[in-house]
Amino acid sequence: MINFVRDKKKMEKEKTDKKDHILDVAERVFAELGYDGASTRMISGEAGVNMAMLNYYFGSKEGVFLAIFERRITTFQTVLLSIGNDDSINSWEKLDKYLDSYIDKVVTNNCFHIMLNREISKSKKNELTDQITDIIMKNVTVFQNIIAEGIKKGDFNKDADQQLLVATIFGTKNYIVNTPHISSRVLGFDVLDTNIQNDVLKPRFKKYMKTLLKAYLQNENDNK
Amino acid sequence: MINFVRDKKKMEKEKTDKKDHILDVAERVFAELGYDGASTRMISGEAGVNMAMLNYYFGSKEGVFLAIFERRITTFQTVLLSIGNDDSINSWEKLDKYLDSYIDKVVTNNCFHIMLNREISKSKKNELTDQITDIIMKNVTVFQNIIAEGIKKGDFNKDADQQLLVATIFGTKNYIVNTPHISSRVLGFDVLDTNIQNDVLKPRFKKYMKTLLKAYLQNENDNK
DNA sequence: CAAAATTAATCAAACGATTGATTAGTTAAA
DNA sequence: TTTAACTAATCAATCGTTTGATTAATTTTG
Numbered sequence: 001m002i003n004f005v006r007d008k009k010k011m012e013k014e015k016t017d018k019k020d021h022i023l024d025v026a027e028r029v030f031a032e033l034g035y036d037g038a039s040t041r042m043i044s045g046e047a048g049v050n051m052a053m054l055n056y057y058f059g060s061k062e063g064v065f066l067a068i069f070e071r072r073i074t075t076f077q078t079v080l081l082s083i084g085n086d087d088s089i090n091s092w093e094k095l096d097k098y099l100d101s102y103i104d105k106v107v108t109n110n111c112f113h114i115m116l117n118r119e120i121s122k123s124k125k126n127e128l129t130d131q132i133t134d135i136i137m138k139n140v141t142v143f144q145n146i147i148a149e150g151i152k153k154g155d156f157n158k159d160a161d162q163q164l165l166v167a168t169i170f171g172t173k174n175y176i177v178n179t180p181h182i183s184s185r186v187l188g189f190d191v192l193d194t195n196i197q198n199d200v201l202k203p204r205f206k207k208y209m210k211t212l213l214k215a216y217l218q219n220e221n222d223n224k
Numbered sequence: 225m226i227n228f229v230r231d232k233k234k235m236e237k238e239k240t241d242k243k244d245h246i247l248d249v250a251e252r253v254f255a256e257l258g259y260d261g262a263s264t265r266m267i268s269g270e271a272g273v274n275m276a277m278l279n280y281y282f283g284s285k286e287g288v289f290l291a292i293f294e295r296r297i298t299t300f301q302t303v304l305l306s307i308g309n310d311d312s313i314n315s316w317e318k319l320d321k322y323l324d325s326y327i328d329k330v331v332t333n334n335c336f337h338i339m340l341n342r343e344i345s346k347s348k349k350n351e352l353t354d355q356i357t358d359i360i361m362k363n364v365t366v367f368q369n370i371i372a373e374g375i376k377k378g379d380f381n382k383d384a385d386q387q388l389l390v391a392t393i394f395g396t397k398n399y400i401v402n403t404p405h406i407s408s409r410v411l412g413f414d415v416l417d418t419n420i421q422n423d424v425l426k427p428r429f430k431k432y433m434k435t436l437l438k439a440y441l442q443n444e445n446d447n448k
Numbered sequence: 449c450a451a452a453a454t455t456a457a458t459c460a461a462a463c464g465a466t467t468g469a470t471t472a473g474t475t476a477a478a
Numbered sequence: 479t480t481t482a483a484c485t486a487a488t489c490a491a492t493c494g495t496t497t498g499a500t501t502a503a504t505t506t507t508g
Binding site: 449450451452453454455456457458459460461462463464465466467468469470471472473474475476477478 | 479480481482483484485486487488489490491492493494495496497498499500501502503504505506507508
C-alpha cells in the first residue's frame with residue numbers, strides 16, 4: 001500500500017471534507033427516507049465510513065441532523081437579511097431580489113429543504129421542531145417585512161392579505177421542491193434534474209412568482 | 225354481567241365503529257409523528273386496543289396506513305370530479321366551487337393531509353409513494369382541467385402558467401395545513417383549533433385564494 | 449329449546465430483526 | 479510516546495409481527 005506524505009494543512013482539509021461528505025450523504029438519505037426512516041447504518045454505509053464515526057464526529061444521530069442545519073442556514077439567512085435591510089432599493093426591487101436569491105437556494109439545496117419540511121410537518125411539538133420553526137421564521141420574517149413596508153409606503157395594494165401571501169410563496173416553493181414526484185408529473189419534467197433546474201425550472205419559477213405577486217399586490221389604478 | 229340483546233345489524237355497526245376508531249387514532253398519530261416515527265404499540269395504546277388487533281384487522285402497519293386512505297379518498301374525489309364535469313356553470317364559477325369544496329375538506333381533515341404529504345415528500349420512490357401520487361394527481365387533474373378549459377374558452381388569461389398555478393393552490397394549502405407550527409405563528413392564531421378553522425381560517429382562505437387567482441387569471445383588458 | 453360445534457374477537461407473551469449507541473482495541477499521525 | 483482517527487464487536491432497547499390460549503358470540507345439530 002502506498003503511503004502518501006501529507007502535511008497538516010492537507011489533513012485538516014481532508015478531515016473536514018470527510019465530515020462534509022458524511023453530512024452530504026446524510027442530508028440526501030434523510031430527504032429520501034425521513035429522519036426516522038433513515039438508519040445510522042444506512043447513512044454510514046452509503047458514506048463509506050464506519051458506523052461509530054457518526055457518533056465520534058457528531059455525538060448522535062440527532063447531532064448529525066443538527067450539523068446539517070448549522071452548515072446550511074448561516075450564510076443563507078445573512079444574504080436574505082441584507083436584502084431586507086437594503087434601503088437603496090424600493091419594495092418591488094426588494095421583492096425581486098428576495099425571490100431570485102430564495103428560489104436559487106431552495107431549488108439547489110432541495111435535499112435540505114425536503115428534510116427540513118418533513119420534520120416541521122410533525123404536528124406534535126418537540127425541541128427539534130421548535131428549533132426548525134425558529135430557523136424558518138427568520139426567512140419568513142424578512143419576506144413579511146418587505147411586504148409590510150411596501151404596503152405602508154403605498155407601493156403595494158393595502159388590501160393584500162400579508163399573512164396568506166406568505167403561505168403562497170413558501171407553499172408554492174415547497175410544493176415544487178418537497179413533493180418532486182407530484183410536481184414532476186404536473187410540470188412534465190424531472191424537477192430533481194440539476195440541468196433542468198438551472199435551465200428551465202428556476203427562471204420559469206422566478207418569472208411566474210413575480211408575475212403572480214405583481215398581479216396581486218399591484219394597486220388597482222396603477223398601470224405597469 | 226348484563227347481556228344485551230343485539231341484532232346482527234347492531235353488531236356490524238359496533239365492529240366498524242371500532243375499526244373506525246383505530247383508524248381515527250392512527251391517522252392522528254401518523255400526522256403527529258410520521259409513519260416511521262409512530263409505532264404500532266403507540267397507536268394501539270392510544271386507541272385502547274390490544275396491539276395484535278391492528279394486524280388482526282388490517283394485516284400490518286402498512287395495512288392500517290392504506291385503510292386510512294381508502295376511508296378518505298373515495299367520497300372526496302367524486303365531489304371534486306362532479307364539479308369539474310358540471311357543464312352548467314362557467315369557468316369562474318367552477319373555480320369558486322372547487323376552492324370551496326377543497327378548502328373545506330382539507331382544513332377539516334388536516335390530519336389526513338398532513339400524513340399524506342409527509343409520505344409523498346420522501347424523494348425515494350416506492351410502492352406507497354406511487355399509490356399516493358396517483359391519489360393526489362386525481363384532485364390535481366380536476367383543477368388543471370378547469371384552468372385549461374377556462375383558458376381555452378378565453379375566460380382566463382392565456383399567458384397564465386397552468387402548471388405553476390397548480391403548485392400555488394396546493395402549495396398554499398399545504399403550507400397552512402401541513403406546517404401548523406409555522407402557519408400559526410404567521411397568521412397569529414392556532415390553525416389546528418376547530419372553531420377558529422370554521423369561523424376564521426376557512427372563509428379568509430377561500431376569499432384570499434379567489435382574489436389571488438382572479439388577479440392572476442383575469443384578462444388584462446377585462447374589468448370586473 | 450338446549451347442547452354442541454364453530455367462528456370471531458381479544459389477549460399476554462414472545463419472536464427475530466433492527467435500531468442508536470458504546471465499548472475495547474487497533475492503526476496512524478504528531 | 480502521546481494523541482487522534484478509526485474499526486469490529488457488542489450492548490440494551492425497541493421495532494413490527496406472530497403465536498397459542500381464552501373469551502364471547504353465532505350457528506348447527508339433536
